[in-house]
Amino acid sequence: MKNMQKKVVAFLCNWCSYAGADLAGVSRFQYPPHIRIIRIPCSGRVDPLFIFNALKYADGVLVAGCHPGDCHYTSGNLVARRKFALIKSLLDFIGLEEGRVQFDWISAAEGNKFAEVATKVAGEIDNLPQWDGWGERK
Amino acid sequence: MFDYQVSKREFQNWLIKMQEEYEVWAPVKVGKNYTWGSWDGGSFPDEDYQNTLKPPKDLFFPQYEVLLKYKKVKGKRPLIIEPDLPQEKRIIWGVRPCDARSLTILDRVFINKDYEDPYYSHLRKNTVVISLVCQKPGLGCFCKDPLTIEGSDLMLLDCGDTYLVKLVSVKGKGLIKNPVFTADKPINIPMELPANPFNLEIADKDLAEKLEVIYRSPLWRELQEKCVNCGVCTFLCPTCHCFDLTDDQKGKKVRSWDSCMFASFTKQASGHNPRPTGAERLRQRVMHKFRYFFENHGIFACVGCGRCV
Amino acid sequence: MTVLENIKAKAKELLEAKEVEVVIGFAQGTLPGKCTPYFARTTEEVERFVWQDGCNLNLANYLSKFSGKVGIIAKGCDTRSIINLIKENQVNRERIYIIGANCPSMGSCHNCRHPQGVIADFYAEQVQLNNQDDFSDVEAFEELLSEERKNYFYQEMSKCIRCYACRNVCPACYCKECFVEENLPCWLGKTTDLADNIIFHLTRTMHVAGRCIDCGACVRACPMEVNLSLLNRKLLKDIQELFNTEPGLSLEAEPVLNEYKEDDPQPFLIGGEESV
Secondary structure (H helix, E strand, O other): OHHHHOOEEEEEEOOOHHHHHHHHHHOOOOOOOOEEEEEEOOHHHOOHHHHHHHHHHOOEEEEEEOOOOOOOOOOHHHHHHHHHHHHHHHHHHOOOOOOOEEEEEOOOOOHHHHHHHHHHHHHHHHHOOOOOOOOOOO | OEOEEEEHHHHHHHHHHHOOOOEEEEEEEEOOEEEEEEOOOOOOOOOOOOOOOOOHHHHOOOOEEEEEEEEOOOOOOOEEEOOOOOOOOEEEEEEOHHHHHHHHHHHHHHEOOOOEOHHHHHHHHOEEEEEEOOOOOOOOOOOOOOOOOOOOOEEEEEOOOEEEEEEOOHHHHHHOOOOOOOOOOOEOOOOOOOOOOOOOOOOOOOHHHHHHHOOOOOHHHHHHOOOOOOOHHHHHOOOOOOEEEEEEOOOEEEEEEOOOOOHHHHOOOOOOOOOOOHHHHHHHHHHHHHHHHHHHHOOOOOOOOOOOO | OOHHHHHHHHHHHHHHOOOOOEEEEEEEOOOOOOEEEEEEOOHHHHOOEEOOOOOOOOHHHHHHHOOOOEEEEEOHHHHHHHHHHHHOOOOOHHHEEEEEOOOOOHHHOOOOOOOOOOOOOEEOOOOOOOOOOOOHHHHHHHHOOHHHHHHHHHHHHHHOOOOOHHHHHOOOOOOOOOHHHOOOOOOOOOOOOHHHHHHHHHHHHHHOOOOOOOOOHHHHHOOOOOOOHHHHHHHHHHHHHHHOOOOOOOOOOOOOOOOOOOOOOOOOEOOOOOOO
16 A cells, blocks of 8 residues: 555654543544654654654654643743744755644644644645655655 | 877767776866766866866775675574675776876775775776876875876876877776777877976975974974864875774665764774874874875875865 | 054963963965964964954864963954853853954855954954845745755755764864764764765754854865855744844843743644644
8 A cells, every 4th residue: 555655753742742642542533554653751852853864764754742831841842842943944945845844732632633633744745746765765 | 208199079989989888987067166977978177177076086985885784594693795896897087197196005005915805906997097187286286296107097188179198007008999099109298287386395205204203292282273173184185095894774884984083083982082182183194194104105195186285 | 553453462462461371363374365273372473363355264163172261363253153152151251352353254255244243352443344134045045946946955965075074163063972973873874875964964954053153164164065054044044034033142142942932933833823
């Protein structure tokens, strides 16, 4: 199946979005299987290096954290916000397709939102042209 | 003394014919600078061509080379797969004499009586080097002999519409079977070639002894104050050859360029570093090129190309 | 007195009074039009200082090499780097003496907004120059189609030979162990494959974001003439537009990626900007 070969790496913060994904699983909300989750303590932990490196091997990246104001570490996601804005702008600047790297805030109670977002992101990435992994694959 | 004179058109046609059998590499203009690339069959280096940004050592000693691959086999010793050595025959032309000479210096490292590096020597055997004499010295050049034939198989001199061709080696002679190359008498160089602009004697035989004397001098600390240990000098130097052997993640043993300018070059597992500051590393580079190499091989590991300058 | 005479007089004064051990400046280089960093320790050595076109390296990079008191002849970009280094606790304000002067090498940096020193203990000249930077080069690039931008970017990145000169001359890159040298985990291969080059440059650009002051040292140091300024200036433009600030101008301001505001823009969110 074509979809099975595409991979989307999802960096989820432990306290909110990962818990949200967990809730989606427990509540049986379906989301595509090619979302591969990596649990990080906080969205503020995301070094731009993770995203760029993930794109070498995967076809897309999703980064999700707590809603601003609800960060378990108080200000992790607030500091991350500025970084994300710059990362997105930079990737767009160098010609990366819109939709390949996406960010969102998902809380621990939003299991259905996680499923929706995951489905939406995976669907959009599936529809994008074949990704060349920064020139690694052709 | 040159042996043949051919028009540039004839030379181009001959080289295009050679392309059927050989891979032809030439200096390719990218922006304002020249780098090594596949010859497109038509372009010749412009008048402003001084030298390529990177030396041709890449073509013989790649920056990243897979030496062998290995696979785990359950219950048995790992399976070792040696990569196929590239079989293409190559011609590289447009090499400056200094860079061609650097290949003979690299030969002393990789092909000697104790050991012959199969990867390097294979590439070397399969490649014909056609050098092109410089019309004028570059800004940083300090070579001793702009007409040196060491390392070249054929040597060209640009005379406007024609090239003078000199046969240097047996390999070169083997290429010239084409009737385009005919001459009945040896040809002298028709013009005055400019001399070394710096008028320096770098190949001073006593240099090695002098370096030994100043080993502990505070001069090294002064010299390295402005050096940021970036390593560009080692990357661009045609004779620098230090490398690192590592295992890549997917079961490959690779050889990649390393630089004595980097702090981690001599960092040991205990954390101790015998060359802790840039002063020791700069001294090491100079000593290696002009003293240790001289003591081991009788020549300096420097051709005066001027890229480091 | 000319600027250079002012600089030399002050440097000699500092050395004689033993207020500093060494003064960092420029001397004539060996190639025409080039100047080289020079470290004067005596009044005789001060005589070798020059201040002319070609003095365009970022000298703040050398501050960490000296542990005692140092003087530095700083033009605009140097002073902004020094401010950033002080804010990040890499350099102690008390141990440096800044001799500020306008940049003599304006020809090489067309977009410079602050050729004069932003902070100094002594100004060697009073003329205040102020250029307007409109980021027109970045905007022109943004006008291209995304396919064209990607092709250009890939082409530039394939020129890189991973010599790390850009990283080594940058005053903002002072990590003892750079991410490229990490082995556990190994983020980047040692190859000069396009993918590794791209990841290196994108990550370095993001790591210096908000701290890069566009001094151009990386561009000049690159032996393959990779167009690094495009990436760095794009982020400078974004920081100006999104957060309304410019790095390295004041000692009191927090580094831009260290702080946050309640109403920071969120243009990156799925579905566009959402209210917090």
